[in-house]
Amino acid sequence: MTLVERLAEAKRSGDCQALLDIIPYSRFLGLQGRASGDELITTMKFSEHLIGNPALPALHGGTLGALLESAAIFELLWRAETIVLPKTITLTVDYLRSGGPQDTHARSIVTRHGRRVANVRVEAWQADRGTPVATAHAIFLVMRE
Amino acid sequence: MSSDDKPSEKPLRVSRGFVDHIPHNKALGMQMLEFKRAEAVFELPYDEKLVGNPDTGVLHGGAITALLDACSGAAVFAALTEWSPIATLDLRIDYLRAGEPGKTITARAHCYRLTRNVAFTRAVAYHDDETDPIATSMGTFMLGTKPGGPPKP
Numbered sequence: 001m002t003l004v005e006r007l008a009e010a011k012r013s014g015d016c017q018a019l020l021d022i023i024p025y026s027r028f029l030g031l032q033g034r035a036s037g038d039e040l041i042t043t044m045k046f047s048e049h050l051i052g053n054p055a056l057p058a059l060h061g062g063t064l065g066a067l068l069e070s071a072a073i074f075e076l077l078w079r080a081e082t083i084v085l086p087k088t089i090t091l092t093v094d095y096l097r098s099g100g101p102q103d104t105h106a107r108s109i110v111t112r113h114g115r116r117v118a119n120v121r122v123e124a125w126q127a128d129r130g131t132p133v134a135t136a137h138a139i140f141l142v143m144r145e
Numbered sequence: 146m147s148s149d150d151k152p153s154e155k156p157l158r159v160s161r162g163f164v165d166h167i168p169h170n171k172a173l174g175m176q177m178l179e180f181k182r183a184e185a186v187f188e189l190p191y192d193e194k195l196v197g198n199p200d201t202g203v204l205h206g207g208a209i210t211a212l213l214d215a216c217s218g219a220a221v222f223a224a225l226t227e228w229s230p231i232a233t234l235d236l237r238i239d240y241l242r243a244g245e246p247g248k249t250i251t252a253r254a255h256c257y258r259l260t261r262n263v264a265f266t267r268a269v270a271y272h273d274d275e276t277d278p279i280a281t282s283m284g285t286f287m288l289g290t291k292p293g294g295p296p297k298p
Binding site: 087 | 154165166167169170171172173193194195196197198199200204205206207208209211212213214215218232233234235236237238240243
């Protein structure tokens with residue numbers, strides 16, 4: 001099966017974890033997906049290999065960027081009627097506070113989904129949803145090749 | 146001799162720590178190739194666990210984000226004459242083309258402006274030819290943030 005077929009299969013079965021597990025890098029980061037009501041929450045389970053500053057300790061900024069980008073991609077895959085693997089055009093991450101050694105959750109909002117381009121805003125938080133650790137906006141190419 | 150030409154011993158001593166003592170850099174398999182005068186060069190060898198598209202074998206953008214973030218942060222340290230804790234404020238990455246499967250990605254970052262509070266960086270990620278980039282980034286870093294201590298040499 002091709003990637004798109006496997007993604008479509010995971011989507012049909014309503015299993016967002018299966019959707020995440022298809023991507024090797026998502027497994028490397030330890031991402032977990034959960035659909036709760038209307039929301040799709042992507043969680044990066046804490047693991048020592050995500051640490052960027054062992055003295056604080058704090059998560060590596062790259063892991064937060066990767067979580068935000070992945071969460072945006074999963075939102076697009078989950079919501080889209082036909083599956084196209086979104087290609088990131090640009091990603092802008094605002095780092096608001098250091099991420100502690102604990103699970104980090106992310107939630108995306110598709111602000112515009114056009115024929116060729118989708119704009120997505122993403123927010124990541126840890127224990128307190130009202131206190132985000134990082135936010136991002138990303139633009140994706142979402143057209144068939 | 147301009148102040149730019151003075152070797153800054155302190156940052157150089159922490160240089161090896163960027164990989165050896167930062168678990169995520171180590172997990173990604175990053176290496177630091179250069180660290181001098183507001184510039185840093187890192188490389189990220191190809192690894193199947195970092196793939197974003199299993200059909201094509203192309204690396205996930207997140208791995209490139211981590212590489213550019215780490216390399217840009219190192220460029221800030223390379224610009225400092227005295228060690229100071231830093232924190233990324235923002236990082237914008239433009240993905241210009243897909244990386245090629247099996248090939249190492251190199252990143253070169255330059256801290257092109259350093260003020261008392263903020264450092265500004267530019268970086269480029271490429272395979273063999275810096276003029277044919279895979280991704281470019283612009284970042285800002287806050288200086289003198291909550292001390293966590295430098296990476297150990």
